[in-house]
Amino acid sequence: MLYAAAAVANLIVFLIGVSCMPAAVPVHLAGLTVDRLGSPWTLVAFPAVTAFLAIAFFPVALRAKRGRCAALAALAATGAGFAAAGWAFFGIAVQPAAFGEAVIFPYAALTAFPAGAWIAVFGAVLRAKTEGRRRAVGSALLLAGLLSAAVAVVFCFLPAMRLDWIACAILAGSVAIAAGCAAAVAKN
Numbered sequence: 001m002l003y004a005a006a007a008v009a010n011l012i013v014f015l016i017g018v019s020c021m022p023a024a025v026p027v028h029l030a031g032l033t034v035d036r037l038g039s040p041w042t043l044v045a046f047p048a049v050t051a052f053l054a055i056a057f058f059p060v061a062l063r064a065k066r067g068r069c070a071a072l073a074a075l076a077a078t079g080a081g082f083a084a085a086g087w088a089f090f091g092i093a094v095q096p097a098a099f100g101e102a103v104i105f106p107y108a109a110l111t112a113f114p115a116g117a118w119i120a121v122f123g124a125v126l127r128a129k130t131e132g133r134r135r136a137v138g139s140a141l142l143l144a145g146l147l148s149a150a151v152a153v154v155f156c157f158l159p160a161m162r163l164d165w166i167a168c169a170i171l172a173g174s175v176a177i178a179a180g181c182a183a184a185v186a187k188n
């Protein structure tokens with residue numbers, strides 16, 4: 001359920017961001033040089049695929065008798081991949097670059113977003129399946145992962161500032177929290 005809500009929220013935030021973009025944005029690169037301009041609405045395909053997976057296939061995976069965890073993990077991974085690619089292209093498109101100009105690649109979108117999404121999914125599963133201390137650990141993981149993903153999205157709006165190191169530092173903190181939580185769970 002959390003995956004479906006996150007996918008729809010991702011689509012809504014993406015649509016709001018795209019509606020604020022100019023009519024022609026960089027939509028294709030040769031290296032890091034813009035070689036095609038186009039409508040920002042073409043970028044909506046990435047979060048739309050994530051939302052489609054959540055709405056169409058997630059309920060099917062939940063009802064599966066065998067391999068349910070593997071199916072849910074595969075759906076979450078595929079959705080996180082499409083969402084990360086969408087935010088990376090969003091970070092490129094939001095830059096005021098003309099045809100033939102170089103752009104700054106939004107590395108935070110390709111590092112912090114999928115890693116944060118996986119940490120959040122692991123936390124949500126741990127939170128839902130356990131009680132007591134493990135449930136608290138799951139909540140901490142969920143919050144750390146959501147923070148990493150949110151920071152990646154924010155830095156997609158600010159690519160010219162070259163602050164990817166902040167997103168990477170927050171990701172490192174989330175990974176450290178995840179490792180500490182996994183060690184605490186393994187001890188019990």
